[in-house]
Amino acid sequence: MKFAVCVKQVPGTTEVQLDPVTHTIIRDGRKGVTNPFDAAAVELAVTLKEQVGGSVTAISMGIPAAESMLRDCIARGADEGVLLTDRQFAGADTLATSYTLSKGIEKMGGADCILCGRMAVDGDTAQIGPELAERLGLPHVTDVIAVLSVEENALVLRKTTADGTIDLRVALPCVITVLREVAQVRLPSIEGIRRSFAAPVHVWSAADIGTDPARTGLNGSPTQVMRTFVPEKTKITKMFSGTPEEQATALCTALKEVL
Amino acid sequence: MLIQPFSPAHAGLVRDESRTVGYADSVSFPRSHEQVTQIVRSLYQDGIPFTVQGARTGLTAAAVPFGGHILNVTRMNRILGLNRLGENGFSVSVQPGVPLCELRKALSARRFDHASWSKASLGALSAFMHSREQFFPPDPTETTATLGGMVSCNASGARSYRYGATRPYVLAVRAVLPDGRSLSLRRGECFADGYTLTLPLENGSRLTVQIPQYIMPKTKNTAGYFAAPDMDAVDLLVGSDGTLCVFTELELQLLPLPACIQGVTCLFETEIQAAAFVQAVREQVEGVVSLEYFDEGALAVLRDQRADHPAFASLPPLDEWIGAALYVELHGDDEAFVTDRLNEIGDLLSACGGDPAHTWVARTQTDLDRLMFFRHAVPESVNLLIDRRKQAEPGITKLGSDMAVPDEHLDHILTYYRQTTQALGLHTATWGHIGNNHLHVNVLPRNLEEYTKGKALFNEWAHKVTALNGAVSAEHGVGKLKAGFLTAMYSPESLAQMRAVKAAFDPKLLLGRGNLFAEKEESR
Ligand SMILES: Cc1cc2nc3c(=O)[nH]c(=O)nc-3n(C[C@H](O)[C@H](O)[C@H](O)COP(=O)(O)OP(=O)(O)OC[C@H]3O[C@@H](n4cnc5c(N)ncnc54)[C@H](O)[C@@H]3O)c2cc1C
Numbered sequence: 001m002k003f004a005v006c007v008k009q010v011p012g013t014t015e016v017q018l019d020p021v022t023h024t025i026i027r028d029g030r031k032g033v034t035n036p037f038d039a040a041a042v043e044l045a046v047t048l049k050e051q052v053g054g055s056v057t058a059i060s061m062g063i064p065a066a067e068s069m070l071r072d073c074i075a076r077g078a079d080e081g082v083l084l085t086d087r088q089f090a091g092a093d094t095l096a097t098s099y100t101l102s103k104g105i106e107k108m109g110g111a112d113c114i115l116c117g118r119m120a121v122d123g124d125t126a127q128i129g130p131e132l133a134e135r136l137g138l139p140h141v142t143d144v145i146a147v148l149s150v151e152e153n154a155l156v157l158r159k160t161t162a163d164g165t166i167d168l169r170v171a172l173p174c175v176i177t178v179l180r181e182v183a184q185v186r187l188p189s190i191e192g193i194r195r196s197f198a199a200p201v202h203v204w205s206a207a208d209i210g211t212d213p214a215r216t217g218l219n220g221s222p223t224q225v226m227r228t229f230v231p232e233k234t235k236i237t238k239m240f241s242g243t244p245e246e247q248a249t250a251l252c253t254a255l256k257e258v259l
Numbered sequence: 260m261l262i263q264p265f266s267p268a269h270a271g272l273v274r275d276e277s278r279t280v281g282y283a284d285s286v287s288f289p290r291s292h293e294q295v296t297q298i299v300r301s302l303y304q305d306g307i308p309f310t311v312q313g314a315r316t317g318l319t320a321a322a323v324p325f326g327g328h329i330l331n332v333t334r335m336n337r338i339l340g341l342n343r344l345g346e347n348g349f350s351v352s353v354q355p356g357v358p359l360c361e362l363r364k365a366l367s368a369r370r371f372d373h374a375s376w377s378k379a380s381l382g383a384l385s386a387f388m389h390s391r392e393q394f395f396p397p398d399p400t401e402t403t404a405t406l407g408g409m410v411s412c413n414a415s416g417a418r419s420y421r422y423g424a425t426r427p428y429v430l431a432v433r434a435v436l437p438d439g440r441s442l443s444l445r446r447g448e449c450f451a452d453g454y455t456l457t458l459p460l461e462n463g464s465r466l467t468v469q470i471p472q473y474i475m476p477k478t479k480n481t482a483g484y485f486a487a488p489d490m491d492a493v494d495l496l497v498g499s500d501g502t503l504c505v506f507t508e509l510e511l512q513l514l515p516l517p518a519c520i521q522g523v524t525c526l527f528e529t530e531i532q533a534a535a536f537v538q539a540v541r542e543q544v545e546g547v548v549s550l551e552y553f554d555e556g557a558l559a560v561l562r563d564q565r566a567d568h569p570a571f572a573s574l575p576p577l578d579e580w581i582g583a584a585l586y587v588e589l590h591g592d593d594e595a596f597v598t599d600r601l602n603e604i605g606d607l608l609s610a611c612g613g614d615p616a617h618t619w620v621a622r623t624q625t626d627l628d629r630l631m632f633f634r635h636a637v638p639e640s641v642n643l644l645i646d647r648r649k650q651a652e653p654g655i656t657k658l659g660s661d662m663a664v665p666d667e668h669l670d671h672i673l674t675y676y677r678q679t680t681q682a683l684g685l686h687t688a689t690w691g692h693i694g695n696n697h698l699h700v701n702v703l704p705r706n707l708e709e710y711t712k713g714k715a716l717f718n719e720w721a722h723k724v725t726a727l728n729g730a731v732s733a734e735h736g737v738g739k740l741k742a743g744f745l746t747a748m749y750s751p752e753s754l755a756q757m758r759a760v761k762a763a764f765d766p767k768l769l770l771g772r773g774n775l776f777a778e779k780e781e782s783r
């Protein structure tokens with residue numbers, strides 16, 4: 001079975017640091033990481049591949065530096081990577097991103113099962129998976145927490161719903177989005193890392209995948225970001241010290257103040 | 260009133276993580292140097308013995324009082340400021356009750372409560388915000404430990420293989436002596452003249468101390484006072500096990516955090532393969548900051564824990580064939596360097612009977628945290644196991660060793676520990692700092708008989724390790740529980756020299772009674 005997993009590089013931290021004197025924002029140089037939901041999707045795809053055979057391709061739209069993330073996916077069991085990178089793709093909202101990804105997947109020759117994380121932790125929209133399915137004309141299931149079985153032409157899945165969970169059968173090919181609990185992400189081995197340096201990561205531009213410039217990047221994005229700002233922190237952490245009784249008393253007093 | 264009578268509400272304060280339970284008559288929770296001075300003066304006047312306490316995570320009962328007063332410094336928990344050292348360096352000034360985890364959090368988030376900081380400190384903070392991330396290298400596993408406790412015990416951790424213990428990071432201290440006088444010392448400013456050390460006190464008076472003349476082992480060591488001719492005065496106070504002074508302020512050196520940190524846990528079938536790998540890594544791989552070991556017994560406890568407790572379910576699966584595991588941490592200034600080292604480790608694994616496929620590599624913070632959780636889960640699981648056994652046999656407790664030997668004796672000591680515990684049929688779990696030949700062999704007694712056997716065995720080990728030029732206590736300090744081992748490691752003359760140091764600082768022998776020196780020797 002051929003699996004394609006859409007992965008996104010997200011900032012390693014969401015903490016914002018301020019200079020106490022000048023009050024300017026300080027960017028910390030921490031490296032980007034794989035969106036944790038996507039990491040779970042890769043793990044699920046690799047586990048399924050180990051059960052039923054086939055291949056796993058990790059695909060990402062991003063800056064050239066995202067290649068290292070794709071190699072990390074390979075170190076954790078994927079077979080190859082596809083990086084869609086082009087100036088034209090910059091500033092994409094979910095509509096333009098799902099369009100670009102769908103063109104990349106088409107160029108790959110499609111896949112039997114396309115997996116996405118439920119959402120990216122830096123955007124929180126959870127729109128890419130369903131949009132991608134619509135673009136490719138495939139059925140989709142969101143919020144999957146388990147693959148119960150893989151059949152000849154279908155997957156049996158468990159997904160969460162507002163009221164609990166539901167088990168359903170979806171015909172292949174299909175798109176699924178997963179929650180983090182769908183799989184415990186494995187740690188790569190030294191052998192896996194060695195393989196990741198040797199394995200192919202295809203880097204494709206807009207011309208390579210034949211996207212329409214009006215539908216990618218900022219041009220193809222009806223979403224307008226009016227303003228971004230750091231929400232004011234209202235949570236205050238208080239540490240109580242002393243004996244357990246003293247701490248309990250202090251806690252009660254503090255709780256009384258807020259209740 | 261700073262000094263309060265001891266009440267049932269303070270019951271928790273008469274024990275530490277060694278689970279030794281003591282008793283006390285009064286307690287105090289000072290917030291400043293001045294308050295400590297006031298308390299200590301009054302205790303001195305009345306001749307009341309007292310014990311200083313940090314977070315009570317110690318494993319030697321050093322902070323457990325047997326009578327007298329408890330001076331608990333956990334409310335002295337403010338970070339006092341940052342200082343610049345040269346062009347790019349920094350140090351941090353703290354009160355001794357700041358927990359290590361709080362310092363780490365503040366450093367990595369670069370967030371401090373700086374409302375009362377001096378102008379110079381704020382200037383340093385501004386530079387700090389734009390500098391590379393800084394860290395405080397000493398890393399004992401228990402991060403709720405206070406910095407004062409760490410300095411008192413000269414604590415170390417996994418990364419001490421490369422960065423050393425706490426001692427070299429202590430740049431300056433302020434302290435109150437047992438008679439209430441104050442002392443400020445800065446590294447590099449006050450040295451012994453041969454074996455005579457004269458300390459200038461804040462009130463203009465002087466304190467003269469004769470430094471012991473024993474030769475310290477070249478291994479990691481926290482057994483007894485640091486002593487060397489012409490030594491820096493700061494070094495005597497670090498590792499003094501709560502017996503010479505009460506620290507009230509500490510200035511600690513920071514280092515720039517390496518740009519690339521990666522860890523790898525390597526899985527082996529046998530201990531022999533793991534030991535061969537340790538030797539090879541020590542000789543051939545650069546950039547290694549930790550080399551940590553988990554033996555078959557430790558892995559078995561973890562395997563059961565993972566199966567039985569959901570809290571441990573996120574641990575990576577441990578297949579039955581795995582008989583030993585080693586964690587190697589690599590630090591470097593760029594990723595290419597660290598990746599090359601990782602590759603070398605892969606080659607050494609193949610040469611030592613391991614397999615590059617049987618490794619867990621962490622290259623992201625999330626993955627490093629998982630391997631850290633694995634390491635922490637070992638002592639935690641062992642403690643849970645002992646708690647269960649204690650229900651059936653309340654008299655037992657875990658017996659944990661803390662001894663180190665020189666590099667050339669690693670194979671020998673591993674075999675020796677294995678043979679002597681097996682000969683007595685004891686259940687053990689071993690882990691720790693194998694890079695420094697410093698293992699915590701934990702005897703997990705199933706009954707009182709095994710407990711007694713284990714205790715006697717540890718005494719035998721103290722003699723054995725001393726004969727190999729090792730240390731009977733490498734990082735936890737001596738406290739009360741290991742005072743007996745000191746008599747294995749030092750001659751009566753050396754012990755008398757140590758007692759003379761103690762008497763010079765504390766003529767009434769009030770502070771930390773029972774620590775280092777067995778109680779019966781100390782009470783006149
Ligand atoms: C699970 C676990 C893992 C551990 N791992 C490690 C490890 O890896 N490495 C390691 O080195 N230790 C380790 N320890 C032991 C312990 O955490 C350290 O010894 C630590 O340094 C003790 O700090 P504390 O604040 O808890 O001190 P306490 O236990 O409160 O006191 C320890 C000693 O310091 C003295 N002291 C405390 N504060 C002051 C002060 N302000 N002035 C003068 N004396 C003072 C006390 O009098 C006492 O003698 C571990 C403990 C546990 C429970």
